[in-house]
Amino acid sequence: MSSDTFQAAARAAEQQMRTVFPATPLLRNDLLSDRFDADIWLKREDLSPVRSYKLRGAFNAMRKVIADQDTFVCASAGNHAQGVAFMCRHFGVHGVVFMPVTTPDQKIQKTRIFGGDHVEIKLIGDYFDETLRAAQSYCLDKGAHFLSPFDDDDVIEGQASVAVEIEAQLGSIPDHIILPVGGGGLSAGTYSYFGSKCDYTFVEPKGAQSLAMALDANAPIDVSPIDNFVDGAAVAKIGMRTFERLSGVDPASVINLSEDRICTTILEMLNVEGIVLEPAGALAIEALKEMRDVIKGKTVVCVASGGNFDFERLPEVKERAQRYSGLKKYFILRLPQRPGALKDFLGSLGPDDNITRFEYMKKSARNFGSVLIGIETTDPANFETMFSQIESVGFAYTDITNNETLTQFVI
Structure with a gap:
């Protein structure tokens, strides 16, 4: 697909989304702008109906096949599950969400709330790999449609709607955009949409550097074992389709941040700005500290990818932040x-x-x-x-x- 064709498809997807939920805000942050002597904007995906961008890809992938499918399946312990559940309820179709047995009850309950009677939750496996195998086996047995959290062209296209909104809300393409990276759906979609028209920083948690390692090997590789603390971006292997789109990025534009360090931004955003971010949602903002000289005087967008933060984790976050500091x-x-x-x-x-x-x-x-x-x-x-x-x-x-x-x- 050419870049022009992809951009047109992403814009069409974004327009279709307006029948389901409003665009998330793009807000200038005075604290960060003053601190880094730049024009810093936050794309607030934490303010979507499911508090993350994941419902975008789920919506786009489902709308493409909804005429031929009435059962959708996913494997997820977090944001993807909630996005799929929300969209199953919207489209009035049956959804089966496979989650590890170890999934916190808070995430299970939120998925139930978003999906209502349209979603069935199956708790299978102690580890995600077991859960994924069970979900894919179910699809084969039942003829259901599997919804990948990132490694799907329609999902990537849906996540690119974030970039479509940024361009419209800002009135131009930013000089620099900072993106968290897990499986690569959001970053692949944004990079495919903006192309070489802006500069990028791709941020991974130190304990799960799937993009950096893939670029080094020139192919997706499994980087297990990983640190699951930044659960929204802790992926052991970047997607094949997402890597195809990201394989041309400059390896120097990919950085990693320690899990303890990310906690300092979670606390500051909460205590100073009143913004609730999950660890993955804080990655792009924390990365600003690495880029002071690069971004000075420029227009910069940080994608705050999600705000599904379990406050039972707050003592651990404080502990990690204090140790890092x-x-x-x-x-x-x-x-x-x-x-x-x-x-x-x-x-x-x-x-x-x-x-x-x-x-x-x-x-x-x-x-x-x-x-x-x-x-x-x-x-x-x-x-x-x-x-x-x-x-x-x-x-x-x-x-x-x-x-x-x-x-x-x-x-």
Whole structure:
């Protein structure tokens, strides 16, 4: 398909969507614009009816075959499931959504709410691969239509409606657009629509670099095991069709961000701007920090891809953000088993140092005991002073804050 043909198809898809839901807002953000000395706009896909862009691809793929199908199937534990459920209800067709048994109840209930009586949910498998196999097997047995979350030309075309709206709302093509990347549907659609008319940054979570690795290998490859924290963009293998469209991008335009780092933007957007973003939805905004010199004076659009955030995760997000920012550390202290030792340690703390974790097991057969300690503070420099004080009284310690193996099991 030529670029002109794709653009026309994306515009047609966007027009059809207006019969179902309004365009999501494109809003200038003063905080970010001032901070980065640029004209920063947020494409607020978190404000769609299902709080993500996923219903776009589901709508477009379903409308193309709706005359010949009455049952649609997907495998998803998140935004794709909710988009499919919403569209099944809209079209009045039967949907079967396969989800892993481990899917949080909140996501299951939201999918039920969006789909109503039109959607049946099947919980199968501990891992997504098992769920996917079950969904595809069901399609073969029942003759149902499988709706891919990203690796489908009609889905890609539907996601390109984000770019159509950006161009119309901005009144021009932005100088630079920043996109989160998971399976590649949104980025492939946007890149196919805008082509070489603007600059791009494609942002992946550090624990799931499917696009970067595919570009390096010149083919989609499985990058398992992956870190699932950024669940909306944590994909082990980019789609074949999406990669075909993205294979020509400059590898230097693909960056990755650590999962802990993304949490700092989730918290800032929530606390300062009142914007609720899921981890994948914060990727594009966090990437601005890598691009200060590149985007200065330019018009930049960050796609906030989704806002399906489970607030039960907020303590974990805060924890990760503090650790990344250097405001929280965990260490194992070797504490002498003598009277006054604990008092000596406490004297090492400053006025802004707060103990958040303290686990001590005294063993009478030893001269020293191990203590797991967590400390929060207001300035990373406070830890230099604290550790210097601890060393001055002769105590040994091991900082385990960045030891992923230890923190996974003891924190």
